[in-house]
Structure formats: C-alpha cells, structure tokens
Amino acid sequence: MTNEENTIVCRCSDVTLKELRDLIAEGYTDYNEIKRLTRIGMGPCQGKTCTQIVLRELSMATGKKVSEIENQKNRPPVVGVKLKLISEEAQNND
Amino acid sequence: MTKKANIVIIGGGISGCSAAYNLAKKGVKGIVVLEKSYLSSGATGRCGAGVRMQWGTEMNCKLAKQSIEFYEQANEILDYKRNVDFKQGGYLLIASTDKEMEQFAKNVKLQNSLGIPSRLLTLREAKEIVPHLNTEGLTGAAYCGKDGFLNPFKTTDAYYLAAKRLGVEFMTHTEVVDIVVKGNKIKKVVTTSGDIHTETVINAAGGYSKPICDMVGVELPVYSERHQILVTEPVEPMQDPMVMSFSLNLYCQQAPEGTFIMGRGDASEPRDLRITSSWQFLDEMAKTITQVLPPLGNLRVIRQWSGLYNMTPDKQPIYGKVDEVDGFYLAVGFSGHGFMFGPLTGIILSEMILKEKPTIDVDMLGLDRFEKGNLILEPSVV
Numbered sequence: 001m002t003n004e005e006n007t008i009v010c011r012c013s014d015v016t017l018k019e020l021r022d023l024i025a026e027g028y029t030d031y032n033e034i035k036r037l038t039r040i041g042m043g044p045c046q047g048k049t050c051t052q053i054v055l056r057e058l059s060m061a062t063g064k065k066v067s068e069i070e071n072q073k074n075r076p077p078v079v080g081v082k083l084k085l086i087s088e089e090a091q092n093n094d
Numbered sequence: 095m096t097k098k099a100n101i102v103i104i105g106g107g108i109s110g111c112s113a114a115y116n117l118a119k120k121g122v123k124g125i126v127v128l129e130k131s132y133l134s135s136g137a138t139g140r141c142g143a144g145v146r147m148q149w150g151t152e153m154n155c156k157l158a159k160q161s162i163e164f165y166e167q168a169n170e171i172l173d174y175k176r177n178v179d180f181k182q183g184g185y186l187l188i189a190s191t192d193k194e195m196e197q198f199a200k201n202v203k204l205q206n207s208l209g210i211p212s213r214l215l216t217l218r219e220a221k222e223i224v225p226h227l228n229t230e231g232l233t234g235a236a237y238c239g240k241d242g243f244l245n246p247f248k249t250t251d252a253y254y255l256a257a258k259r260l261g262v263e264f265m266t267h268t269e270v271v272d273i274v275v276k277g278n279k280i281k282k283v284v285t286t287s288g289d290i291h292t293e294t295v296i297n298a299a300g301g302y303s304k305p306i307c308d309m310v311g312v313e314l315p316v317y318s319e320r321h322q323i324l325v326t327e328p329v330e331p332m333q334d335p336m337v338m339s340f341s342l343n344l345y346c347q348q349a350p351e352g353t354f355i356m357g358r359g360d361a362s363e364p365r366d367l368r369i370t371s372s373w374q375f376l377d378e379m380a381k382t383i384t385q386v387l388p389p390l391g392n393l394r395v396i397r398q399w400s401g402l403y404n405m406t407p408d409k410q411p412i413y414g415k416v417d418e419v420d421g422f423y424l425a426v427g428f429s430g431h432g433f434m435f436g437p438l439t440g441i442i443l444s445e446m447i448l449k450e451k452p453t454i455d456v457d458m459l460g461l462d463r464f465e466k467g468n469l470i471l472e473p474s475v476v
Contacts, residue, residue: 013351030132030266036139036247037176039351044327044396076371080327080394087384087391090377 009057010050012043020054024061031058031070041072044080095288099263100124101447102283102290104270104306105298107138108246108433109425111253112440113296115172118260120444125262126292128285130269130302134250137300138433140369140401142323142345142357144336145434146185146241147210150201150473153410155208156454157435164437165244174252178245181350184335185241186215186223187474188386189233194341197473198236205238212238224333226389241336243349246433253436270299273309280310280421294421296443301367301402303426312416315464316427318402320363322375326393328352337387338476344382345476346390354390356383359476371398403430407464409472411435413442414460423447424461430475 004018015038028034031054040054041047051071059066100122103110106129114127129135145162149155164171168178189195198214205212213236220235221227258264265287272284273295282291299306301318328351336347346356358379376398384391406412406427416422423446425439432439438454445452463469 032132032135036134037251042325042397044394046396075397075399076373076376077395077398080396082392082394083326083380084384084391086376086380086395090381093377 009053010038010040010043012045012050013039015040015050020057024057029058029062031055031072035072046075047072097288097290098124099126099290099292101126101294101296102292103127103296103298104283105129105136105300106133106254106264106266107136107298107300108134108250108253108436109300109428109439110296110298111250111257112436113298113425113443114262114440115253115257115260116440116444117447118257118262120448122448123261125257126290127257127262127264128268128270128283129264129266132266133254133264134247136302137401137404137428138246138250140323140399141246141430141433142347142355143243143246143349144185144241144345144347145244146238146336148185148187148201148205148212148236148238148241148474150197150204151410151470152204152208153456153458153470154431154472155205155210157411157438158431159208159210160454161435161437162240165249168249168252172252172256174248174255176248176251178249178252179350180242180244182240182242183347184223184237184239186220186335186337187236188220188227188337188339188342189235190231190339190341192233195234198234201474202236210238211240212236223335224337224387226332226387227337228386228388237335243336243347244433249433249436253440270306270309273306275310275419278418278420280419294423294447296423296425298425300426300428300432301404303404303424310419310422312418312422314412314426314461316404316406316412317365318367318404319365320368320400321357321359321403321430322363322371322379322398322400323355323357324376324379324395324398326354326390327396329393332389333387339386340474340476342382342386343476344386346383346387354393357476358382367402369400369402371400404432405429408469409475410459410470411439412459412461413439413456414446416461429472
C-alpha cells in the first residue's frame with residue numbers, strides 16, 4: 001500500500017500523491033489543468049521530476065498510453081537564471 | 095454528432111465561465127461552453143493574476159470595483175472548496191513624470207467619486223509600502239489597498255464547477271470551425287466535435303474574438319497583441335502590492351506562493367496571434383526590474399510565457415448585441431483586463447440575454463460606439 005498522504009509527487013510545490021489522485025478522481029484528466037490547480041510542474045524544476053509521475057498516474061486512470069497524453073509545454077529558460085545576470089549581459093549588448 | 099443548445103458560449107476563460115454560471119443561476123437550461131483547449135488555457139490563464147480598481151474611465155472603474163467586491167466573497171458565493179487565493183495587497187502605481195502624476199491625480203479624483211479608496215502618495219510614503227523601491231527618477235505614486243492578487247486558474251475553476259452543478263455542459267478540446275447564419279439568424283455552430291444547433295451565441299473567445307466574428311460577418315475593430323511575462327523562483331514574502339508603471343512599462347507582484355510575476359507592454363509586439371516567448375522581452379524586463387526593484391535582480395527567472403491582449407481602440411471592452419446577426423453577443427476586447435472584469439461580464443451578458451434591468455448601464459460599451467465615434471480612452475494600461 002502506498003501512503004498517498006506522505007508521498008510527495010512534486011517537490012517544488014509540495015503536492016502529495018493523494019492530492020493528485022483526488023483531482024484525477026474528480027474528473028481532471030488533463031495534465032495542463034492539474035498543473036494549474038496544483039502548481040505541479042510550475043516550480044524551479046519546471047516539471048523535470050514530477051511530470052513523468054503525473055503522466056503515469058493519468059495513464060493508469062484513463063487507460064491511455066503515456067505517449068498519448070498531452071504534456072506540458074517546455075518554456076524558457078532551460079534552467080533558472082538570475083535577473084541581474086540577464087540585465088548585465090543585456091546592457092553589454094546595447 | 096449533432097446536438098441542440100439554447101445558448102452556446104465560445105471560450106472557456108473567465109468571461110465564458112462567468113456568463114455560463116450567471117445564466118444557469120437564473121434558470122437557463124441547455125447552455126454549452128466550447129473551449130478549444132483546456133479551461134483558462136487562453137488569455138485568462140496567461141494573465142498577470144492582478145485585479146485593480148485604479149482605472150481612468152468611469153466604466154472601467156465601475157466594472158472593476160463591483161468585480162473585486164464579488165471576488166472578495168467568491169469562495170462563498172461560488173461554494174468553492176479550494177481557494178481562489180485573493181490577496182488584497184494593493185496596487186502601487188508609480189509615476190516618472192509630472193504629467194503622469196497629473197493623470198494619477200485626475201484618476202484618483204474620479205475613483206474616489208465612485209467610492210474607490212485610492213489615494214496619491216509621496217515617494218516617501220511609497221517607500222514605506224515597498225521599501226526596496228528605487229525612487230530615483232520617479233515623481234510620485236498612487237495606491238489602492240483593495241487591489242491585489244487573484245489566482246486565475248482557480249477562479250475560473252470555481253465558476254466552472256458552480257456552472258457545472260447548475261447543469262452547464264463544458265466541451266473542452268473542441269474548436270469552433272464555423273457558425274452558420276441564414277438571413278440574420280444563427281442556425282448552428284460547427285465544431286471539431288460535431289454541430290450544435292442554436293439561435294444564441296456568446297463570443298467570449300478572448301484573443302480569438304475576431305476570427306469568431308469573421309465567421310458571422312461582423313466587423314470587429316480589435317486586434318490581438320502578444321504580451322509577455324515571466325515568473326521567478328519562490329522566496330519569503332517581501333512585497334505586498336503589485337508595483338506598476340505605465341511610463342516605464344512594468345508590472346510586478348509577489349504571488350502568495352512567493353514567486354514574483356512580472357511583465358511589460360510593448361507596442362511593437364507582433365499582432366499575428368503568436369504566443370511564443372522572446373529573449374528580447376527577457377532582456378528588457380530584466381533591465382527594467384533591476385532598475386526599479388533592485389533586490390529582485392538576485393532572483394532566478396524560471397519560466398516565461400505569453401498571451402494575447404484583445405485590444406480595442408479605447409481600451410475598454412465591447413459588450414452586447416450586433417446589428418447584423420440576431421442572437422450574437424459580444425464579450426470581447428478586454429485590452430488586457432478581462433480577468434478582473436469577469437464577474438461583471440457574466441452578470442452583464444446574462445442581463446442582456448434575459449432582457450433584465452442592467453446592474454450597470456453599459457450602453458457606452460456597445461460595438462456601435464466606434465461608428466458613432468463615442469470613444470473615451472482608457473489612459474492606464476500596461
């Protein structure tokens with residue numbers, strides 16, 4: 001038995017497996033809706049850890065293959081960058 | 095698949111969901127909401143998550159004030175078990191010229207006359223509210239403590255669930271491909287999930303309002319402009335209000351999760367419906383923010399995205415009927431503030447369709463104002 005309440009799915013936003021499964025049971029089977037209601041995939045890791053877990057849960061719930069489930073869009077930047085560094089570089093280029 | 099509906103609402107953002115809820119609450123059956131992707135996937139979910147009463151036209155002030163008063167009780171009224179996360183940390187509008195300060199003074203006078211508790215601030219007072227504000231080059235500020243942060247996804251979700259309980263049908267991942275009109279009557283809406291026979295359609299398509307109007311031959315004087323935005327990693331609470339400047343093209347607030355959300359306007363942004371992100375925005379945003387709010391330079395940007403402002407010539411929305419087609423209603427042209435007007439948009443549309451006495455007289459916001467030339471320009475948009 002998985003302890004759903006103590007299993008963290010999204011480490012950035014502290015979302016548990018129970019919260020995820022409850023939302024899916026409520027009828028939210030769209031990754032992008034779940035992302036926006038729970039902030040899964042919105043933290044500093046940008047979904048690098050949690051996405052696969054969510055997709056697998058959605059796959060189990062809907063019977064669709066993981067590859068058939070719409071994933072979140074990858075958005076820039078690839079890793080976090082300090083605004084100060086971007087600003088300094090931008091001014092060098094002006 | 096063919097089906098029938100009393101009312102088809104195009105757009106699953108705040109406007110569409112609010113209109114659906116308000117109509118269903120008044121007993122209308124057979125309402126279908128069409129959304130081409132997932133709910134709040136368009137302008138609503140891409141916005142800066144801020145709501146404010148500090149506007150420069152009487153209509154915008156009234157729409158915003160009553161909407162915010164609704165949002166204060168949204169969890170209870172919509173019986174929402176999650177939380178729309180309304181945090182009224184205020185909006186601090188900063189001026190960088192004397193002329194801008196004069197405009198603020200005019201706006202505050204108008205706002206106060208409508209019961210909005212805004213006020214002008216000296217730079218010293220502004221710094222008391224946001225200690226890390228760099229006041230160099232600034233001339234003053236305006237502030238309203240009733241303004242603040244509101245979660246667009248959860249607010250839309252709250253309307254969606256309330257509407258669904260009242261029997262509204264939501265069809266997501268369903269795109270409208272055509273609207274069939276015979277004479278001046280709507281016959282059906284053709285979608286990627288089949289035809290829906292109806293006589294009444296609400297266009298609440300946000301950035302895509304014009305392509306929908308094209309389907310019924312209604313000329314709409316709007317364009318959609320890309321607006322970009324970014325979010326940082328979360329940190330401890332350090333900034334209560336949204337900081338906004340029209341002349342410096344900037345808005346920036348700390349969300350309840352601790353992240354900073356910031357964006358800027360740029361009239362040279364493309365108007366071809368693209369919602370990609372650019373490095374130019376990142377450069378300009380980083381330069382502006384490190385100038386105005388220097389400590390934020392230490393925060394890491396973790397994500398950029400963009401959305402569409404559906405711009406009208408006077409930056410006020412267009413509500414109501416059109417001359418060419420019976421039963422076709424507009425809730426479009428929000429010019430970047432459709433989310434904050436959501437509650438009133440739904441109320442206004444439901445009253446128009448059910449021919450009820452209006453809560454707010456929005457005659458001035460009809461499509462015919464552009465022909466007549468009755469424009470009152472909103473001066474306060476980023």
